Amino acid sequence: MYSNAARDDLWSKLSQAMHSEGRDINIGEMMDRWTLQMGYPVLTISKNQSEQLPTHYITVNQEHFLYGLDVKNNNRLEFKITCMMWE
16 A cells, blocks of 8 residues: 655655765754744855955855744754865
8 A cells, every 4th residue: 555755754765875875964853954944044155355365265144034024043054065166
């Protein structure tokens, strides 16, 4: 007999797949922060240049957005950011 899978089934299988690749990542724990929280994360990424050093750097800020509400909280979501540098 067929039935629907629960979200925990998906997270468990994805975690198993990550574990088989040598990565100890709990997908359920990470995704619950995304799927069970109201609102959206808003990321602001700024490119800056150091005045003391001849290098550039980026700053990443995160804010919580709820449509129609002026609510601020300190909940943060995890993001993986990959930077590629070239000249």
